[in-house]
Amino acid sequence: MGDRVTMTTAMTTATAMTAAMTTRVTAPEDGPATGVTTEEAAKAAPAGPAHGVPDGPARRVPEGSVHRVPAPRRGAEPAPDGAGAPAPHDPRAHGFLPERPPVRAMIGTWTRLDAMARAAAVAPDRAAAVALVERARRAEELTALRQRVSRLSLRNAEAAAMRIAVIAVSCGWCGLDPQAPAAREVADEAFLELWAAIAHRIDHDQFVALPTLALHNWAPERKPRRHIPIDQLARTEALVPIVRWAPEGQPLSRLDRLMLAATRLEAHGIWLFRLADTLAGRSPDDSSTPTALRRLVRVQHALRAQLHAEAAELAAAPATPQQGAVLGALAEQGALEPPVLQAADAVLGIGGRRMGEGRRQLLRRHLPAQHRAWLSAMDRHCAPVRTLAHRGGPDAAVYREAQESLIALRRTYTALVQAAARPGTAPLPAAA
Numbered sequence: 001m002g003d004r005v006t007m008t009t010a011m012t013t014a015t016a017m018t019a020a021m022t023t024r025v026t027a028p029e030d031g032p033a034t035g036v037t038t039e040e041a042a043k044a045a046p047a048g049p050a051h052g053v054p055d056g057p058a059r060r061v062p063e064g065s066v067h068r069v070p071a072p073r074r075g076a077e078p079a080p081d082g083a084g085a086p087a088p089h090d091p092r093a094h095g096f097l098p099e100r101p102p103v104r105a106m107i108g109t110w111t112r113l114d115a116m117a118r119a120a121a122v123a124p125d126r127a128a129a130v131a132l133v134e135r136a137r138r139a140e141e142l143t144a145l146r147q148r149v150s151r152l153s154l155r156n157a158e159a160a161a162m163r164i165a166v167i168a169v170s171c172g173w174c175g176l177d178p179q180a181p182a183a184r185e186v187a188d189e190a191f192l193e194l195w196a197a198i199a200h201r202i203d204h205d206q207f208v209a210l211p212t213l214a215l216h217n218w219a220p221e222r223k224p225r226r227h228i229p230i231d232q233l234a235r236t237e238a239l240v241p242i243v244r245w246a247p248e249g250q251p252l253s254r255l256d257r258l259m260l261a262a263t264r265l266e267a268h269g270i271w272l273f274r275l276a277d278t279l280a281g282r283s284p285d286d287s288s289t290p291t292a293l294r295r296l297v298r299v300q301h302a303l304r305a306q307l308h309a310e311a312a313e314l315a316a317a318p319a320t321p322q323q324g325a326v327l328g329a330l331a332e333q334g335a336l337e338p339p340v341l342q343a344a345d346a347v348l349g350i351g352g353r354r355m356g357e358g359r360r361q362l363l364r365r366h367l368p369a370q371h372r373a374w375l376s377a378m379d380r381h382c383a384p385v386r387t388l389a390h391r392g393g394p395d396a397a398v399y400r401e402a403q404e405s406l407i408a409l410r411r412t413y414t415a416l417v418q419a420a421a422r423p424g425t426a427p428l429p430a431a432a
Helices: 002-022 038-044 108-121 126-138 141-146 154-171 181-185 189-202 210-215 230-236 254-268 270-279 288-316 321-332 339-348 350-355 357-364 369-381 383-390 394-421
Strands: 218-220 239-241
Touching (some): 108 126, 108 154, 126 189, 141 189, 154 321, 210 254, 230 254, 254 270, 254 288, 270 288, 270 339, 288 339, 288 394, 321 394, 339 394, 350 394, 369 383, 383 394
């Protein structure tokens, strides 16, 4: 009897030691460890060196082992229910800028996408950019990246989307639907699959546009000494592009300057978003309505002055025919109007009245779903204020002044885009 008890105890101890030795903790490329079994991980993980496995021999995880979730840090608050769902966007906080500074350097296998985007941005023409994509396909780099999309955090997926956008516009593919069969006759199939996977990950199909290229392609030149709001960071710090449209060691190009100007325009326009929220649901007869409209006029005048301040540096920057082709392709897709101008239009109704509702939705399709939803809400909630357009009196005059200032702001921005696309274009109209 004693011998059997001793043998049972020894077998139990040996089993526990074996389980402890074979248990591994693994994590996705840019996130914490997840509680999935080895069998599930084996199905999701790519096999073999052809899929971009990091340097070093592959490590085999024994069957039956479990990937454990690390314990929360001491003093950390428990996550509320639904913590995995994205928080509702509040444009009053930082406009349509990202909530945190964009990812400046990608890691792991994704460094290959970063290198490809940087090379495509400085390619002399579209054919050279397409050749870069074809070489990546032959090396199976695009397939390796496609299989790792699900492991990206949302913030890193947005960083990857910006680089996909750079490659797509450099190759002349910005107007393609990556899931359409006809697109496979024009663009590289492996790149289209990666493009579609990134679009699914960020839940945004039409991201190849100025908001993605500009608002996710900047970084402060130096690290801020303390945490400051993202809109204040973009206003007060010197900004540099993450993916440059000019070769390293050379001055920033006109396209670089335009993208940074669009980012700063968004940062300076934060008060416009707050005023839009103030005017939402407000009666045209409310005494605070004309006050808010006067402030809106001042904000739009300030934004126009900001564009004029950017124009001198942009005019002195170098430009290439390829960059002009990039801007021309984006303009054909209606993918150049900054979100801050679309927010002003949602309040004042210029676009809907002048170009038709269909045109307005065409411009908005390049924004994320939560941003489009906010603009649609502003369309509805600011409808009472827009009835001032059909009235007389001082309040109606203030409303029309706000509309005229938005029209002037749009014209100034259009002139800045034309100066970036076509060197030698006439200077911007004088600021009012």
